[in-house]
Amino acid sequence: MAHTHLIVGAGGAIGRAVTEALATREPKSRIFAVARQHQQSFEADNVTAITLESANEEAVLQWTAEQKTCGIVFSTVICTAGVLHGDACGTAVSPEKKIEDISADKLLAYFSVNTVVPAIWLKALVNVLDKERSTIACLSARVGSISDNRLGGWYGYRASKAALNMMLKTAAAEFSRRSKNTVLISYHPGTVDSALSEPFQGNVPEGKLFTPAFTASQLLDFIDKATPENNPHFIDWAHKPVPW
Template sequence: MSSSAVVIGASGGIGAAFEAALIEEGAFEVVHGFARSRRGDAHIDLTDETSIEAAAAQVAKGPPPSLVIVATGLLHEGEKGPEKALRDLDPEWLAKTYAVNAIGPVLVAKHFLPLIPKGQRAVFAALSARVASISDNGLGGWHGYRASKAALNMMVRNLAIEEARRKSRTVVVALHPGTVDTPLSKPFQGNVPEGRLFDPERAALQLLDVIEDLKVPDSGKLFDYEGREIAF
């Protein structure tokens, strides 16, 4: 059966690399790339469910998706950045962080998972982060980012359980790409060990290899760029 791939956040560093790699591989009849900065049928805004629904309607016109990647995330914007201490918490910034990092990807799942046909292996993957692991958190700080991505991880687990009842071959996972040389990580790259800052193209290819190797029992879990499970 012919199928399509979907990349949400295709104008970002790693999202654009996902889109380019999938087009180059040629394994999908159609590769859809959506982003907030794009116009027309390629526009999507994770804080606007209407635009998510419209993007899903565009995909529904063609071959059904067997791969959906949500390559989005919000860590800093303008003068706002990850909180270092409790005194830095701001309710408006927290709400925006949750809207982009947790609520948006789940709304994508709400509208795109129903497009996947039964009996077909498919993967829904959302970019998360190792710092969202509660069991691995030994430093604290970065309250909004950690908590919103941890919320995403919980929703991935929930979605995996619910989807398994309807479509036993759909895999729903969260993925940690490592530290990627993009605007998201730019202010924090000074602390990255040598050899651990990945260019977007490498990061995308690493995660596509992980996606290719996923099995149904992997659904509902968080994996890093080497395919190792990260405990929630």
Template sequence: MNILVVGAGGAIGRAVTDAFCQRYSSAVVYAVSRRAYTGAKPKQVVPVQLDTGNEQAIHDWLSACKAEGTAFTHVVCTTGVLHDSNVVPEKRLEDVSASAMQHYFTVNTLVPALWVKLLVNHLVQGPSSLTVLSARVGSISDNQLGGWYGYRTSKAALNMFVKTAAVEYARRAKHTSLICYHPGTVDSALSKPFQRNVKPEKLFTPAYTASQLLQIIEHSNPTESPYFIDWAGKSISW
């Protein structure tokens, strides 16, 4: 079995890589990241350093995998940004800027969208899954608080991309479940500045949310795809 984790350098990416290794000891786990891989490296992990947002680079790497006979059973794309040197989540309309919106959409929507696009011909013809890390705040129908314009809208756009792709996957990769996963609030660099009001029991470890995701993947069914689902296995309204 071949498994692919994109964004394997992040907190959830590393934990998902570890969880797959523990769950499927004979699987090969490709850990793709822009950075050199620093997670635990059991023999079954193949670190791949790649510009995860470069369509040509993704295409070339997937083609090389195919030439070696590698097709993927499970894929998880964890790519996402809430704050970095380019962006801070907006509190009010006056904080919104075109450049920040572009950055949010590039990382949160376009990078995973490229992988969903290119992977359609690289999945096994049998029970399989493709998960993107979304967020509950990307739900259009469940938005009471406002704010975080760029993050919310880029995750909502990611959800719509996956929902649209699911129509085509149902024909072209009909054994693959597409999953938009909300991991809960997870202790990572991404959530660090926003953890103050989170109750300790609601701040999950990356390992916990990764193991919840693996259970969801194992119970997924392509006839119910696409899923927008949280760490507890509860559906989220789009």
């Protein structure tokens, strides 16, 4: 049976790579590629580009309700939305080096993109998933691990990714009753060559700066084999569990 998949944040480096990889792996499937703006089109015929403001809850709920009305259910959902530096919903953010760098506006901006956007999509999709088997994977980060935090710094990014992990952990309890066959994944992609990581690539060991295509392929391989038992999975690019 042909499946329908959804990529949220398909305009970003990892989002685009995941869209292209899925389109190639499943040429008979249909893929909705959601971005705030589409700078480039997709070559694959089975990709439909959707322009949508993911931080707008009403717009997201309306679009997903329209899909449901058309009888669409999603098999794979990958939400790549995230910000580390630059514009976050109209506020300029950069990772805090020390506690005095914390600002209320910037913290809220980090949470708006890194936690609230994926949470809105979780809410919008809970009743629009393939009942046989579905997956929702959100791009998180190892720095969102509370137990693995040895270096400190990056308050807003770390806290907002930890909060994203908690959203998935909390949703997993509810999905075990309401959507038993949905796999929930919080994915650490490694350090990936993108605009997001660009200012911080200097200290990356040789061979550890991954291409978006590599990390997309690793994520899709994990999705192929993951099961809802032990939801949610917090795993890295090598499919190794990350401590919460």
